[in-house]
Amino acid sequence: MLHRDLAAHLVRGVEPERIFAQYMGRASGITGGRDGNVHFGDRRLGCVGMVSMLPDMMPVAAGMAMAFKLRGERRCALTWLGDGATSRGDFHEAMNWAALQRLPVIFVLENNQYAYSTPLRLQFAVDPVERAAAYGAVGQTVDGNDVEAVFAATLRARERALDGAGPTLIEAVTMRMHGHAAHDDMRYVPAEQLEHWRARDPIMLQQARLQAQGVDVEATRNAVAEQLDAALARALQQPLPDPASATEGVFCEGEAEPLGDGQAPYSGYAARGTDRV
């Protein structure tokens, strides 16, 4: 259940080639050209694609969690939202609902300082993570630029969820380093704010940590870049969708294909044979 966190899709096992194809509207993209950019989810991998109305995926994630709970499955749902999405009613309805029913669900709030051009101070008087307690949920702030801190916070939230302790709202504090989209030159962001965050680049931080552990980051980086170049080249060869297929698939005919179990093949955690997230 995903929002803009592209890395999460990769961890779930979405091939980079299909992501490139998705962005270029190719037939082999994850939505086959029916939707663009990060608006996708590979159902076989247990992912439900987001929609543009935010945070619509919060109630949906709560509903998945309801089903897991009803069926007695040791499984939880997770979804992302941004700071902007906390102002809409679905944030309230989902927080209230999930806490009331003590659902195994995790809401990851990427607080990146801006909803398009609107800064936090024009969005709310009370930080959303503080609201969590008012609903009867756990709210936890974490350094959103520290990969391992985010992982640890998510793991704790997941254990709480699986123990029947209800939902967690994780606020990952970070910064949006680019415009809302390609057209946005971000003139509304003060230069010193960007500088402050540039010094806290999450990839640099993690790289330094790995290097201190003796990992050859440069070699990995080169290998990944090579893979990505090859994936992009392949994606560029993929055809655009057939216009004759534009009206197909509005309705499901026949049996419903289920959502995948959400195993994450590229997660070292999953490889250790623990429960799925």
Next chain:
Amino acid sequence: MTYLQAISDGLREELRADERVFLMGEDIAVLGGAFKVTDGLAAEFGRERVIDTPLAESAIVGTAIGAAVVGMRPVCEMQFADFISCGFDQLVNVAGKMHYRQRLAVPLTIRLPSGGGFSGGPFHSQNPEAWFMHAPGLKVVAPATASDAKGLLIAAIHDPNPVLFFEHKHLYRRIKEDVAPGRFETPFAARVAREGRDLTVVAYGAMVWSALEATADLDGASIEVLDLRSLVPLDERAILHSVRKCSKLVIVDEANATCAAGAQVAALVAEHAFEHLDGPVVRVATPDVPIAFSPPLERALLPQVEQIKEACRELLEY
């Protein structure tokens, strides 16, 4: 069995037969629903499968979508069809577009007590079917008889797509008939409520009964009444077949006239049966006005039997 009991019966059959089926809505468990459709179901199936929710229509629809995509068969109750406006976004943007975008089915049923005729006022009387006919990916059905209420509900629950089931409040206790026991499906297709030769009246929901009453004895004319039952998919073949046979068409809508289901029927006939028509397509519908509370005002807005009668008479003489 009344129309209302037939709906309850359909829910009970499905709850018994399929453990994936569960119900949720406002006041449906302890109270048995504002109209008592779910009365006794919580006692029989437990509070885990008959769930009283907070007053949160967007979350009712949204959580049902989430449960549906992981293999459950949720059946939600809107306390009144009018309140679906609060869940509109989840339904139209999340549920309706899910399969097209991701090939992920949303087997979801939403029950919507709709319609006026009892001084419910502007927020408890609406017929918002057409909002959802316009939104891709949603099926829309509206039974007129008790048997169809049960059969269409069961078919909706079995359907792998989101289905909006509009149950007319004014039919709940007024319509009574023998309904077959057990599980049966009514197809999402039209039904000839009365065969005729001279003129077709197309209607659905409560208006089927108004149409039947209005045309029971119309100066000896032979009037066909076609009950649409399903608005999405719309049974175009049945409509065109009836119009080609009778050559005259009156369409009755309890919904506000503009872009209503009847407008779609009129457009269909204009496009595909123009040469078979012996007169203009005539529509009888609620004007584009909120449904007023006070009885004389409400009567002035909703299509009345006399109006349908008059429309048919005029067209027969055309």
